Amino acid sequence: MTGTSVDAVEHVSYAVADQTATVTLNRPEARNGYTVRMSDELAEAFDTADADPAVRVVVLTGEGRDFCVGADLSAGGLDLQDPADPEWNEPAGRCSLRVFAMNKPVIAAVRGAAVGAGSTIILSADFRLASTDARFGFVFSRRGLYPEGASTWFLPRLVGLGRAMDWMVSGRVFDAAEALSAGLVTSLHDPDEVLSEAYALARDLIRNTAPVSTAVIRQMLYRMSPLDSPLPVQRLDSRLIADSMTSPDAAEGIMSFLQRRDPQWTGEVPRDLPHYLPW
Structure with a gap:
């Protein structure tokens, strides 16, 4: 890509080149563990891309070998402030619902682990390209938690109720081949090529649609x-x-x-x- 400008925030980076905005989860040292700050920076990045007439397509990806291993629990949990507030929105939904509202195509380029929030925030993307080593999991039942990001609405629409029930009730982690066969992902690629394939798809959309x-x-x-x-x-x-x-x-x-x-x-x-x- 040419003409790239990058705006690095604390947990997310944002770059625009060739009419494509790249939104990158940027905590590779924590395997892109999901945080409240990350969720807010993601929503802001998608706001910026949607409002910019120079941006035609958005690519969502993660820095390093993993897309996102889920909520960063290393500090004892997410800072949820006051979840009793009726205006409070859980962090994964701040991203997934902003992607849902986009007026521009969103391509998720996923490699390595995409578990918990790493699986839920990509469900509202238009395309999900994954590496052959990608792993997915809606692991909430195994943590005593509940699904997030409106994933119980999005997932059955992508893979059917039966498969969504299997993945969500069991909370098991599954591989890229199973994700492809069920329709969760659009295509599989070598780990070193998944991002370039996402950009190739972006160029096709920009040129032809x-x-x-x-x-x-x-x-x-x-x-x-x-x-x-x-x-x-x-x-x-x-x-x-x-x-x-x-x-x-x-x-x-x-x-x-x-x-x-x-x-x-x-x-x-x-x-x-x-x-x-x-x-």
Whole structure:
């Protein structure tokens, strides 16, 4: 990647190059053990990427040989402040729900251990690329804890209720091959290549997909697919498709296809998102 600028915070680093933002869990000495500070810095990094029209795709990864081994319990537990406060949000959800709300694709590039928070914060990503040595685990039942990050909502939508029940109730750790076969991860790669494969995917998305269309499609899949009727979805489809008749990106998409060339998108996110989206 070229033109990289890096903003290093305490537990997360943020870099932008080639229209791709890289958000990196940056506590390799602690195997990227998850902390409250990390959760807040992750949310801030995704805020920054979502608001920046120069960023088209976000890659989420971890520094070192592990993505994230879960909550850092070395100091006796997370600083939860006052969990009785009705406005308090548990730390994994601060990341996973911010990723859920993104208007830009998020690619998780995972190697080594991705356990506890390391598994839950990637569930709302659009793609999860993993190394062949990756290990996953929703280990909460084995710690006397409860699932976090709205993972009991996300996980069954990815792998089905039966597999989610297996992994979450047993709390067992499982390997990358099982994660791939169940649909938790998109593809497997050599540990030294998983990040470069994530960037290759980012380049493909940037070159070939319209940013506004991608943002709307991403949110429609998450927010409309759980509805109990297709009727409101089709009503939104109708308005979006009617509007696309005057959309410069729609015209460009068709012309670039007919002329067998790469498209040159002019729509920007968040500037050009339809104002009537129900969310």
